[in-house]
Amino acid sequence: xYAVTFNNVRKRLGDFELNIPKLAIRQGYMTGFIGExxxxxxxxxxxxxDMLQLDEGSIEVLGKNIKGGSVSIHQxxxxxxxxxxxPEETPLEAIKDxxxxxxxxxxxxxxxxxxxxxxxxxxxxxxxxxTGQKKQFAMIMALSxxxxxxxxxxxxxxxxxxxxxxxxxxxxxxxxxxxxxIFYSTHITSDLEKAGDYIVYIxxxxxxxxxEKDTLLxxxxxxxGPKALFKGDICKExxxxxxxxxxxxxxxxNKKVAYELFGEEVKYSKPTIEEIMIFxxxxxxxxxxxxxxxxxxxxx
Amino acid sequence: xxxxxxxxxxMPLYEQITNQIKKLILSGELKQGELLPxxxxxAKELKVSIITVKRAYEELEIEGFVATALGKGxxxxxxxxxxxxxxxxxxxxxxxxGIVLAAKGIGMNLEDLQERLKIIFEEA
Numbered sequence: 087x088y089a090v091t092f093n094n095v096r097k098r099l100g101d102f103e104l105n106i107p108k109l110a111i112r113q114g115y116m117t118g119f120i121g122e123x124x125x126x127x128x129x130x131x132x133x134x135x136d137m138l139q140l141d142e143g144s145i146e147v148l149g150k151n152i153k154g155g156s157v158s159i160h161q162x163x164x165x166x167x168x169x170x171x172x173p174e175e176t177p178l179e180a181i182k183d184x185x186x187x188x189x190x191x192x193x194x195x196x197x198x199x200x201x202x203x204x205x206x207x208x209x210x211x212x213x214x215x216x217t218g219q220k221k222q223f224a225m226i227m228a229l230s231x232x233x234x235x236x237x238x239x240x241x242x243x244x245x246x247x248x249x250x251x252x253x254x255x256x257x258x259x260x261x262x263x264x265x266x267x268i269f270y271s272t273h274i275t276s277d278l279e280k281a282g283d284y285i286v287y288i289x290x291x292x293x294x295x296x297x298e299k300d301t302l303l304x305x306x307x308x309x310x311g312p313k314a315l316f317k318g319d320i321c322k323e324x325x326x327x328x329x330x331x332x333x334x335x336x337x338x339x340n341k342k343v344a345y346e347l348f349g350e351e352v353k354y355s356k357p358t359i360e361e362i363m364i365f366x367x368x369x370x371x372x373x374x375x376x377x378x379x380x381x382x383x384x385x386x
Numbered sequence: 387x388x389x390x391x392x393x394x395x396x397m398p399l400y401e402q403i404t405n406q407i408k409k410l411i412l413s414g415e416l417k418q419g420e421l422l423p424x425x426x427x428x429a430k431e432l433k434v435s436i437i438t439v440k441r442a443y444e445e446l447e448i449e450g451f452v453a454t455a456l457g458k459g460x461x462x463x464x465x466x467x468x469x470x471x472x473x474x475x476x477x478x479x480x481x482x483x484g485i486v487l488a489a490k491g492i493g494m495n496l497e498d499l500q501e502r503l504k505i506i507f508e509e510a
Contacts, residue, residue, distance in 0.1 A: 115436060258430040280393070283435040300437055304398040356396065 089267035118278035164233030307341035311352030326365030
């Protein structure tokens, strides 16, 4: 079962083009959405929310095609992104009252418990909140109507580790309901290393990776060793290669294959999501020179 | 029940969970028929992904340590009775070891101990 499916989606914004032939986000799990700045993360999320119009293709959200502009789907979605658009001079309580009106399933008790959990004062004006408190409040507004699909665009950027951990806590609380799906874009990949179920990586408007996180962390292998070993035929097994003056490192998809190729002559480690992202983006810029490689094979 | 996981270990997280639950079952701390925490609850508490816990439970099921009933959850069910017996025997051996150590501690020899064991065995 999928909470969101993309079919042949294209969206042009100036020079940038988002091109997603296929993307399926599994229902009931937390999917982390990673990619460099400007890779298309926010655009993708806004398309799911119907805040941007598609040029081509279709997107299904919770079993419904969003082109209908159906209000009923928005009842099921919780979103946190920038800008929040909350009126600066207004006390939190009044913002809440305005928003609660829109939601049939607004849970006042849950709202109050979150306000208490984050120690927020409902009489305070929005502009007087700290960066972290603003995010916490946006999160409360997004979760208090029991959404089935939670879309978060960089919810933890600029937040300290304690608050990030609290946010992860309440997200995992929501995940106790098997119907709840979280799609979560972030640069802070350590959050995902803990609780993420799937990782989707976007690069220059295209989905380059959609995989179980555990597979990435347990199967992939980061190999480091002397430059001379990272040449020739072996290169076709690399997902990415980086060299410096004192050695090479490569990312391989399968640690067994890596060991068969390199044996005891190199060092192996479990890659982090951050490292995987860096290697994959590196590999992408290498594509251009691939033909040159096959001829001279100097670089690899 | 205690489960301690290390994210910096080279052993995958699911394997750490599987191994520790196995130990708890074999040591008798988790008893036959006892319900394990729900997958989502354990994921939340340990701050790991749902898939990780799911995989751990699946491994335990394949190896015959637990069973899953729809709507009920996952519970301890050692289908392998030989294995169950083995684990019970090993628990008895552990207790015997304690007794032997205590006996040695007061200078009791094997004969004395065997004699007392025999009497207790026949009376029980």
